[in-house]
Amino acid sequence: MDRKVARNHLLHIASIVMPNAMMESVLLITLMLGINNYIFSQAQITGKVIDAKNASPLAYVNIGIKESSIGTVSKEDGSFTIVIPFEYQTDSLTFSMVGYHESNLSIRDLVEAGNVIVRLEVKTTQLEEVLIAGEKLVAKRYGIKSRGAIHFTDGIFKKDDSFEIGQVIHLGIYPAKVTSVNFHINSSRPDSAIFRINFYRYDEEENTPKERIIDKGILQRHPVNEGWLKLNLSDSNIIITGSVLVSIEFIPETRKDVDQIFYEVKIGGSSKSFFRETSLGQWTRPPHHYCIYVIAITDKNAPDEDGDEETVPTHTLTSDFSSEPYSLFVNLPRDYSKDNEKIYPVIYLLDGNVYFDPVVNSVVSYTKKKKISVNPIVVGIGYENAYVMDSLRNRDYTFPKALPSDSFKLSGQGDRFYDFVKKGIVSYIDSAYRTDKTNRTIMGHSLGGYFVLYALTRNMEGVSVFNNFIAASPSIYYHDHYLIKELGDSSTHNRNLEGINMYMTMGALEVLESQWSDFEQMSMILTNRKLRIHTEIYKNMDHMGTAIPTFENGIQLFMNN
Template sequence: MPASRWLMMIFVVCITSQVVNAQFTLKGMVVDAGSKKPLPYVNIGIPHKNVGVISHPDGTFTINIPEQYRNDTLTFSMVGYTSISFNINKIGQITQFELKEKISQLNPVTIAGEKLTEERIGIVKYHPIVHFTDASTNQDDIFEIAQLVRLDDKAAKVTSLSLYISEDRKDSGIFRINFYSFDGKRPGNRIFEESIVQTHAIQKGWLKFDLKKYHLYLKGDVVAAIEFIPLEKKTAPIYYEVKLGGSARSFTRPQSQGEWRVPPHHYRMFMTALVSNNRRDKHPENGDEKETLPAVRLYSSFVQDSFSIFIKVPKDYDKRKDSLYPVVYLLDANAYFDQVSDYIKRELSVAPILVGVGYADFVQNDSLRSRDYTYPVALAEDSFAISGGADKFLHFLQQELLPYVDNAYRTDTSNRTIMGHSLGGYFTTFAMEREVLKKRIYFKNFVAASPSLSYYDNYLLKQLGDIPWNTPAPPRTLYITAGGLESDSGDGAPADMKDFIRDMQARKGGAINVKTAIYPNYSHMETAVKTFQDALKWLMEGK
């Protein structure tokens, strides 16, 4: 393919600054150096912070910067142009920015004498009965979703990208398609320096982005991304289908210059590409993702219901016949088991036996978790159809599931961990409270990702406050997290969790060691996978 040359441009930024509610309001315009025409859809923000906007079609922008970020840098970037960064404190003195031209040389691609066929790569099916949705919620800045695609070492011509839209919307949407390298954990740099911006009607069904005219050839591991560009007027979100379970590598970025996160789901999204008939590596993870099947369905006499139990042993389990292994019990396994299992396999040098506790399917998981993870029965304002069964579910774990696993596998019974998110995090904290209260030891570590501690008018917090924590016992660890966006201020844990952590840490000589992590720019749902990964790294390897 011929080399692509990009014109030199100037960012002309006319800045005004004022402090409003402890924040600066910066206004400006972005234009092209050669033509002096406005540049729309430039990503403007503070890297890795929850602060960003995108320039309007006329090149103008307005960004509110909190006072605490006064000493940070503001970055401008756009596909096909060289990005720039500058100190926010000096913005008031700058009105014009000149950037040297960016030259992108693409290597020529040759497909020699092979018959090519079009292949769909990704999650290609939609299930009308069992389905879940997510939405592009940012009204002032971009919202980007992405998925890893594993191609062969021979270049494939990308012809389209598709995403399943779950609801109609009256107005159209504007999208930008990006392709990134993959650094082994997250999306890396852009690998195609040409702006692909398309406008489409928002209708239920597969939204197809036709890419044939771009002559786009890719190979190896690439990340395909769809960037939702906000309209100038406020409008309804764009709802799209997501899939729970499976080990696809998915990512999301909720603002310009923001960090990539791992969501608790995958996107019903696929790429079509012309590939050689002689593809040697089919990469099964590129197909329509299938979830791990449960190892057993276990009936509980306490709950009077059956549970799906998912089990994954370390890769060296069969070789190390004399070794005992720590065990990690994961709640909401229908949603999280494959992602956590994949992380353990890829990232941990010291791997536990992973036991996932789930239900018959995702629908039951969504409806029955409130039955099993809560106590007491919910207040009327909580609007739970069924609730209050955490004591029965805990008996199931302690007296039925743990003995089953210990009899079937070589487990280290002194090193068990239980992990849960939201109501699941509430349950793990509940389990810890009951163990200390009754002076019994089943679990050593309790991981609570964004636990719903406000349940039943802060019932569990009040119970924990009445316990004599200085009771001698083998040390236990509570690993508790929250997203900064869960608080009113947006920069810390919710107030009830702050009070709980402060109280726990003030108790000297107690039986519980408390470790906390606050993810400043994370929402409630975004903390789940991040917490599980960080907790496992710390508990298994001390990192």
Template sequence: MEKRWVLFWVGIFLQGLTASSQVLISGRIIDAVRLTPLAWVHVTHHSSRLITQSLENGQFTLSLPSSSSNDTLLFSLVGYRERRLPVQELLRTRSSTIITLEEQSTILKSVHIRQSKLKERTFGIRKRSPLIHFTDGMFKATDSVEIGQAIMLGQDQSPITSLQLYVTESRKDSASFRIRFYRIKQNQPTDLLWESSVFRRGPIQEGWLRFDLQSANLTLNGTFLAVLELIPEPGSAALKPLSYEIKLGGRSKSFYRKKNSDPWHTPPHHYCLSVTALVNPSLQETEVPETIPVFSLFSKAVADTFHLFVRLPPSYPRSPKRSYPVIYLLDANAYFDQVSELSSSSIPESILVGIGYKDAYLMDSLRIRDYTYPAAPASDSLMLSGGAERFYTFLTTELIPEIDRRYRSIPTNRTLMGHSFGGYFTLYALHKESLGTFVFRNFIAASPSLTYADGYLPQVFRLSSPSTNHFVFLTLGETEGSSATFKDFSEILHKHSTLQIQSKIYPRLDHMGTVLPSFQEGLQLIEK
């Protein structure tokens, strides 16, 4: 059952160790030259995906299946060379196991700072609404996660003075962080530019959590990624996660990963994370502007006004006689800008129409009203729900005719895509097509809320018989904890011979992490 967006979604991932017996690996990790303990070293056993981190004194402990004696462990820490050691070797010396890691030097280019009067300015996500708060719920207190926000400075080397993250809830527990900066190339984080561990002891107060970096003598320029790693401590399972704010919508670049050996992922939101730097006074504090709706449309069916975002393909103004497929995107207040960039590279020759509300706060409240059917039971505490039939009428009899009137569209080539409850409505619309209509050709349902209303949709599809040929892309995150329901529903759809079904479970991704990968891959499959 999907909770309110103000909390977002917490992916639940419980992986049990089922071996009949276990072996315990422990030791101490130190710097090979200084012989000082190394904290937060990742110790990874790839076969079982088990991972731990060393403590501040360099100590680590990892319990492995007894069958792992022929495997190896990977020791990794940014700034040091990775080291692999056989489990058998570690078992032989378990009483006095010392692992040394060699520092990996990076030669930096010489920098020149212009001798002019500099002014301290803030870059990144620095503005937030005092009335609307959205909190990231993607991670648990036990996750070692890195969150990063793209920062755009000028070409001059500028001293970095601080890094800030907005915390939405005070916490009395201590916390540990690591700050990193990465270069961004081709829209992906690449080279590590700088890192430092910061350990905060004492209460964390609601508001801007500030890390002073003046003593680091760090200078950066151009576009880079400012990263804050949230490091779990002993006893983290009993702590509540650090509650920090996120921003919906906009074209800023944000990234996250759950450990530094993972690839970077793009979240469907942005982190309220910024840096201050001493820059030339002519360099202004700017944020990437959000796309504004092209027009609004009052729906008689829903008795409410919707705000529509539109991106035309690059060739549209140059090809006045050409018509284009149309992609209809739900939850446009949150996803339009990012999907607009995805579609430019994935399927550029289409019209993208985002269906949104006045603002993200109303989207959070009204999406459940419009995307669900039937009405939720009182026990679910959803005040507004069950309006999918009215919303479907709005789409088919009010919005689509308006889009066809305004733009050169191909009526037989429409795609509908949504995530979570939006994915639920996407499948609801697919069900409506089985009743004899043909409105959409393609359906992309990312992490649909299949358990809503006691599994209403799976039950409906068991009894329906789609009579037209549609393409359906159905996805789930591996850590969502509902794979059995997803696989069962996929099998139900595969039994309908008229449907072209492709389903995918994304490894290591949670509920919110599937949004952009699902939309991108779904559009690429449609292109093929």
């Protein structure tokens, strides 16, 4: 079975923290007004990129503002057009192509110049000869080498800019000659496509791709047929070691009627994947992994890369309102077994099938680097598998029952799910582990973020179950803004939420028209409720990209004394 992962790709994080209600209001209004102004304050730059020595046109040059959502690529004849919003007009426009020196030019100067000619200088690189020596050389595969039992599809094909997806591979200390890069296409299309293969150094400490390590322009055009696509690199002499991000860059076509390219992704597992939606944009981590692997010739003694298996649930629970079991994924702090008297705070994470592994990786990293002073137990609340999760989360994370305009087939059982979380899951975890019953966090994204806010309303009914709430891009619009009305009800204002911590975020590029006003209104309501509220807007990001950074930042915020 194939399942489309309906989502929008997002860009990098540029955090704006608003310390109090007045600042929140002013900042949000400013941003909203700014967005309207940009529509009327854009500058267009047109021109051509050529080789500085022989004046030949340079095709597929990456053009953009670094770490932003603004970018394009030059066409086959070297020409380009890019629209620059007002907020970026004091920045520089970068022209980058493998084998050439990067050029950074003032946007203001380019706008004033009109139709510009950009000349790139060839980069002279002296390559060190690397020999692959060993007792015996063998071909090994690194990356995600197989599809999951349940198939998920993603697909992006931008009309005016490149789009890049990448998978981290770990080669160890042995040099390896890459002979091919492979990825799985999930549906055929009549048109062929151009792909660029890139290799970047991966920084384990910072958990991010860095500079390009292979200074070769590797462009290939291939038919787009369902199945594994092999990008042959046998003659490219690509020799690498260590941890590397291998990426596939989708080059846009000049025609406007070209279909998207749909490719395989996997849910769960400990692999690290990245994407960026624009040329020179910031790398972002998706909630899934790309089915990309390389074949490389290396020493037979080189260690094999660990398989990327989906984490197995630690516990399975059933409820009295659903026939489907719930999976609980549990990660204990490293020192849990050292002190039998010590108790630990617990973080409850919704959509555990998707987010448990990356969140645990972050918690482990923060513990090692001492970025958090309190080491939590992490409990991912999930389902039997990621396939059923798609519909069951709609049922469990929403209350009341959806309106026709919400277009949900299953919905409205959030009240019963909350009771199950409280009396079933939390009670079970408290009985099975040494937990700090005064320090519980719940966090979720999108509809999961809506449920976090709904859980907050239930906290007003009596004894608090959770004291920390983390809501990433909550779907506040649901049921005609039900939660805004519920939390804003003046008749319940005597039931304040003092002592409760809230971290709520959204992306500056959220697509729903009401998202900005919803976020502002909810922020004001929660501030009036006497919560300790922290709000953050991620610049150049839309809905799906806010999940992991929100969870990471929220953990650092609340897991420090």
